Amino acid sequence: MSDPMRNDGPPGPSPEGTNGGADHQQFEWGESLALSANDVWLSFDSEQALRGASLEVAGGELVALLGPSGSGKTTLLRVIAGLAFADRGSVTIGDLDASHIPVRDRRIGLVFQHYALFRHMTVADNIAFGLRVRPRGSRPAKREIEERVHALVDLMQLGGLERRFPAQLSGGQRQRVALARALAIQPRVLLLDEPFGALDAKVRRELRRTLRDIHDKTGYTTIFVTHDQEEALEIADRVVVMREGLIEQAGTADEVYDAPVSRFAFEFIGDSNVVAVEVRGGCVLFEGDCLDLPRTDRADGPALLGFRPHHVARREAQGGSMAGRVVASRRAGGWRRLDVEVGTSRQRLQVDLPDDASAPRRGTVWVLPERYLLFDA
Amino acid sequence: MRPDPLVEPRALRALLVGVTVLFLTVFLLMPLVVVLYEALRSGVGAYVATFADSEARSAIRLTLIVAAIAVPANLVFGVAASWAIAKFEFRGKAVLMTLIDLPFSVSPVIAGFVYLILFGSQGFLGPFLASRGWQVVYAVPGIVLATIFVTFPFVARELIPVMQSHGNDDEEAALSLGASGLTTFLRVTLPNVRWGLLYGVLLCNARAMGEFGAASVVSGHIRGLTNTVPLQVEILYNEYNWVAAFSLATLLLILALVTLLAKNVVERRFAAPGGAHGGGRV
Numbered sequence: 001m002s003d004p005m006r007n008d009g010p011p012g013p014s015p016e017g018t019n020g021g022a023d024h025q026q027f028e029w030g031e032s033l034a035l036s037a038n039d040v041w042l043s044f045d046s047e048q049a050l051r052g053a054s055l056e057v058a059g060g061e062l063v064a065l066l067g068p069s070g071s072g073k074t075t076l077l078r079v080i081a082g083l084a085f086a087d088r089g090s091v092t093i094g095d096l097d098a099s100h101i102p103v104r105d106r107r108i109g110l111v112f113q114h115y116a117l118f119r120h121m122t123v124a125d126n127i128a129f130g131l132r133v134r135p136r137g138s139r140p141a142k143r144e145i146e147e148r149v150h151a152l153v154d155l156m157q158l159g160g161l162e163r164r165f166p167a168q169l170s171g172g173q174r175q176r177v178a179l180a181r182a183l184a185i186q187p188r189v190l191l192l193d194e195p196f197g198a199l200d201a202k203v204r205r206e207l208r209r210t211l212r213d214i215h216d217k218t219g220y221t222t223i224f225v226t227h228d229q230e231e232a233l234e235i236a237d238r239v240v241v242m243r244e245g246l247i248e249q250a251g252t253a254d255e256v257y258d259a260p261v262s263r264f265a266f267e268f269i270g271d272s273n274v275v276a277v278e279v280r281g282g283c284v285l286f287e288g289d290c291l292d293l294p295r296t297d298r299a300d301g302p303a304l305l306g307f308r309p310h311h312v313a314r315r316e317a318q319g320g321s322m323a324g325r326v327v328a329s330r331r332a333g334g335w336r337r338l339d340v341e342v343g344t345s346r347q348r349l350q351v352d353l354p355d356d357a358s359a360p361r362r363g364t365v366w367v368l369p370e371r372y373l374l375f376d377a
Numbered sequence: 378m379r380p381d382p383l384v385e386p387r388a389l390r391a392l393l394v395g396v397t398v399l400f401l402t403v404f405l406l407m408p409l410v411v412v413l414y415e416a417l418r419s420g421v422g423a424y425v426a427t428f429a430d431s432e433a434r435s436a437i438r439l440t441l442i443v444a445a446i447a448v449p450a451n452l453v454f455g456v457a458a459s460w461a462i463a464k465f466e467f468r469g470k471a472v473l474m475t476l477i478d479l480p481f482s483v484s485p486v487i488a489g490f491v492y493l494i495l496f497g498s499q500g501f502l503g504p505f506l507a508s509r510g511w512q513v514v515y516a517v518p519g520i521v522l523a524t525i526f527v528t529f530p531f532v533a534r535e536l537i538p539v540m541q542s543h544g545n546d547d548e549e550a551a552l553s554l555g556a557s558g559l560t561t562f563l564r565v566t567l568p569n570v571r572w573g574l575l576y577g578v579l580l581c582n583a584r585a586m587g588e589f590g591a592a593s594v595v596s597g598h599i600r601g602l603t604n605t606v607p608l609q610v611e612i613l614y615n616e617y618n619w620v621a622a623f624s625l626a627t628l629l630l631i632l633a634l635v636t637l638l639a640k641n642v643v644e645r646r647f648a649a650p651g652g653a654h655g656g657g658r659v
Binding site: 081082083102103104105106107108109110112114116117118119120129130133134178181182184185 | 546547549550551552553554555556557560564565568569571
């Protein structure tokens with residue numbers, strides 16, 4: 001087997017080289033490899049899961065794959081991992097075409113939503129698994145395996161739990177073990193499938209930070225799948241929005257949040273309002289009235305006006321704004337969140353106002369977006 | 378005392394408990410006691426003497442041989458079938474599952490006759506086999522085949538739900554960590570189902586040793602040669618040799634009790650941390 005990606009040795013230096021000065025070494029991280037999926041198609045039975053998805057990830061980048069269920073994000077991750085082979089298209093890891101290399105030889109760190117820990121093994125044995133199953137020639141010495149496990153236990157703050165079984169751990173601890181187990185093989189790439197999906201909100205936030213820290217410490221190219229946009233925006237260098245087997249938009253958190261390429265991306269990321277309007281002569285008309293907004297160079301015709309709930313200003317009277325009736329008013333952290341029905345069509349908006357005394361609880365308000373986007377109707 | 382709204386009235390409770398106890402006593406406990414009583418009614422000497430008889434010894438030996446072949450065979454088949462059914466999608470899966478259940482729904486006597494028709498001297502394959510000097514029916518191979526047939530579903534039936542509840546994540550994780558298919562199977566899949574497997578083997582073994590109907594048809598009842606313990610018990614009983622019949626029957630009784638005990642131990646291990654497997658058992 002002369003496969004260059006074969007999963008049987010530490011990366012970089014030869015086994016002899018590492019053995020030489022292994023005694024006191026710290027845990028050695030692998031390299032940060034760039035990664036790409038090129039025009040990947042995949043169908044299951046009659047369902048087309050991926051329809052030509054392409055994704056470029058730079059070495060050392062932390063990328064979130066975001067999308068509703070059924071958008072193909074997990075499938076794309078599985079193709080990158082080698083758990084599924086694409087019908088068409090290729091996957092490149094580093095300089096290598098990995099399209100036909102099976103998962104066991106890709107040396108990819110995988111973390112699953114439900115942890116997939118080996119339930120009959122202790123925490124320490126779980127973490128050591130990937131090292132112990134190596135062929136004899138490239139398997140680290142027993143003592144070295146122990147040291148690596150120890151280093152990972154420390155890194156993931158699992159001290160004292162080494163002898164426990166997965167069933168005796170909390171969800172957060174289990175996911176830390178799963179992460180440690182994936183890191184133990186010095187993966188080329190770290191892939192996480194809804195890693196925090198099964199955890200409660202507080203533990204989620206904690207683990208998010210852990211993932212970000214680990215990523216910054218190890219420098220591994222990392223992709224994680226999530227349907228939680230807050231999670232994606234918070235920790236990812238770049239967010240990739242998927243829709244129906246295709247990449248809808250890829251960009252930094254700022255780019256996808258402030259400049260969504262489509263109504264789908266706009267509505268999927270962050271809270272949003274969409275109101276049916278008409279464009280005539282550069283003016284945005286809401287139920288016949290020209291709104292007091294900067295002029296648009298969009299062609300005449302029906303359109304959709306999109307804006308964020310916190311990009312809404314109150315006006316004192318009708319002129320150039322949307323009149324609406326407050327139907328609900330709730331406290332949401334530092335904001336007061338109003339549900340407003342605007343116009344005769346009674347389209348419902350969400351409006352976030354600073355929570356001061358002037359925020360109305362009932363009655364009529366006049367509102368106008370401060371920043372807006374126009375989409376095709 | 379204030380009545381507990383969630384507890385039935387005292388009279389109803391007494392009735393339900395009474396019926397259960399009566400049922401258990403008449404149908405389960407009394408037969409056990411009768412077997413022991415009849416076996417020992419002429420004293421321990423007569424009981425022990427039963428096992429000195431060469432026919433009884435040969436029956437015990439044959440039963441052990443049959444179980445020693447049938448159980449491993451069904452262990453291999455059961456693991457392979459449940460692995461295929463639980464982890465892969467393929468055409469004919471429903472047919473395979475129905476076939477696995479077939480021995481449960483077919484009377485063992487019919488199963489025995491099928492082998493008779495297939496391998497008997499008038500059967501489809503019998504003359505061919507006989508011409509090469511292979512006797513299947515009325516010999517040990519026939520009994521082994523019939524026993525394998527009736528114990529076919531035990532291991533597979535036990536493993537399929539356990540494997541299905543586990544999904545493929547563990548295996549995928551192991552592969553991604555660099556384990557080979559075989560290593561994954563031996564170090565992840567099998568340990569995950571070990572208690573279910575042991576449970577299935579226990580039941581399979583109990584049935585293999587206790588099988589009567591199918592074995593009776595293909596055995597031919599050749600004394601000292603093709604009688605298993607249950608068949609020997611019947612012969613002794615029909616000859617009014619009650620002490621010997623019941624003495625031999627105590628072996629099957631002990632087998633049953635040991636199986637139940639082992640089953641309980643296994644079930645307790647299911648709940649232990651290292652043996653727990655997430656979802657409820659079957």
